[in-house]
Amino acid sequence: MLFNSFEFLLFFPIMIIGFYLLKHKYRWLWLLLGSYYFYMAHEPELLILLIISTLVDYYCGIKMYEANSKPLKRNYLIISIITNVGILFVFKYLLFFTSNIQWLFDFFGTELLNDQEANSYNFSNILLPIGISFYTFQTMSYSIEIYRGLIKPERHVGKFALYVSFFPQLVAGPVERASRLLPQLKENIKLNINNLKEGIIMMAWGFFLKLVVADRLGIYVDEAFRNPDSQHSLSLVLGSIFFCFQIYYDFSAYTSIAIGAAKTMGYDLIQNFNQPIFATSVAEFWKRWHISFTQWLRDFIYKPLVKKNRTPRLLAVFIVFFINGLWHGANWTFVVWSLLNALILIIEISTKSIRHSIFNLLHLPKRARELIGWATGISLIITTLVFFRSPNISHAMVYVKSMFAFNNSFHVNILDNYFELLLSIILIFVVQVIYYYKGNSKVYELFTERTKWTKYSMSLAYILIIVLFAINRQNSFIYFQF
């Protein structure tokens, strides 16, 4: 179910009303059934994967905790990881894997399968379960944390199932740790008007970001990326800048709605963004972007590699970013995008002292250094995102090449609709100003810290903005595909 659908407009109030009307001991069941319904609204049959992942991790979690030897614990951890990674591999990467193997054999002129055999192993009809990368990583974090002795296993299978499938964050995160979310799900939450208000305002903000800003930018981006070689360079530069903001606002919108929806029920989800656009380096950008996932990679991949396996740091960075790329999708474009970021990050780290020396030599003040760092970092982030958005590597190469070609062709030009272009730029500016002053997590203060009549005026203005300026399409959120 999409947050920005009429179904959700009906579903959500029913869930909230039911939640507060029910006694505490029945709430988990209500939320679990609601979450499964929410998931099944997309592809009902794929719920079975969610249930398999839940049951395996529930069982392994308890067994791991009860195991009295390290090898036995490790065996249960391996079962949990193999199950989750196996589900991911079959449903997300199998087609990618087989087509790459096929390509390799073709490249060396060896026939792996004849046409008839190839058709019988056609994996293109395997459906990609929505949110698979999110919930498998979430449940894996649960198993790993039990293995490390950081948390105790959840004995109530229903409550554990709710932790895995909690509908606000089920399909696109944030990737919550059991230690944060599970205790909250067990709390007896009393109806609190402030939670309702804060939650609804965060959701309203998310809808504004998605419907008015991100989807509007998406129109330009789609046009720019459709035929990059027939666009003017300026259009392509703008297309790539707009994509950076589109993906940020789209994902941030989803996160705001998820956080808001959970807040109306009194639950606090982790904030996924911390003003990434204002980051003054690529390293800082990655600390501020998709925080719940980057922390996952840091805690469960990077740290074990460096601390336990003594992998060289630079190699560990590459491995982490390779996984990050692959996690986003079964396409080399994501891997290239992510590895380019790793490369930039490594260059950034290794040239740190040289840059400092130059800045000191030039007597540059802190602000100027930050500005240089910001401009360089954001330009590189924007350029590498071309790979993220392109359907394949060659398309991305054409895009980047045409971006810097500075040709004079104005035949097909996304700059034609001046009003929409201006509106898009103004909207980006407004959102960034709001984020600058309130951060990603305190946007609701814009509304709550006002007089009664200001609130009424703001509500009316909000309604008018949504009605008049929302893009009238039910576009799914970009991160749904992951």
Add this chain to the structure above:
Amino acid sequence: MLKSFVIKLFIIAITFITIYLFFIDKLAKGFVDTNYNKFTQEAGGLILGLSRANEGISTLIIEEELKKYDFFSNKPLVNFALNEAHFGEVYYEAIKKKIKTNNGIFILSISPGNFTAPLGLDDEKVFEYDERLTLGKINNFVTSPNYNYIMNIYGASLYNSLHDFDQWNHRVSHLNGWNEVKLESELDTITDKDIEYWKSLTLKFYDQKIKTEQISSYRYNYFIKTIEYLKTKGEVFFIRMPSDSTILKIENSHWENFDFEMDSIAKSYHIPYFNYSKKSNNYKTYDGSHLESESAKKFTKLLCEDIKKLLTKNR
């Protein structure tokens, strides 16, 4: 406190719905989009096919030229051809909902393009693919104003209802669905250089299409089903429209015996098949594929002459 909060939420929801419906209605009274006029009336006859028929066949001329045959006494002829209208269950069901006559005229513009679907999709997936497009998203094809269309298809913002929408100054969207493209407009002229450039883009598009699409048996079966249905509702004609020779060559490479097979189907169902693709040099396109206004009118007149000759002969 809770009561007052719920009342406030309720007032906000009512205000939102009222304002939304007000602007939807306002938009419906003005220009919605180029396809909207195809979905606002019951039809006494239909032009069916893809974008080539959408822009290349004038409903106005046909109604005028064939008025003595009493096809359109109660209901108008509607150009129900559009870019995404490939043969299939979705188009078939839409046609059924659109027709309100037992004595209509149905002109099916056919080319290999009507039968293509993305590579690797089985019948169910092709159906699902069609369902995600315009015809699959709505269930009302005949009312004016058509709120169902605006709420589900209109892809821009509703602030457009506040001003005269400036669609492409070379296009005129007629009330019965014909989208006429004029080379001359008040502002500028489409030059031969523009046409050449757009043709190169069209060729690129076809090159891409041929790599990613295949002829679908599902579409073929629904084509047969559609003509069987239309035969019960009036006179049916197949036509293949003129287009640029290079583009026709690409199309034919997709389905080599297309004309021969269509001719066979036409004969077995006693349907006339007018193939104008070989007379393409007599007409001018603005992008290699679609006829510009004057050629569209000239072509529609010739089509009417051919239909008239046949009807006179048969009656």
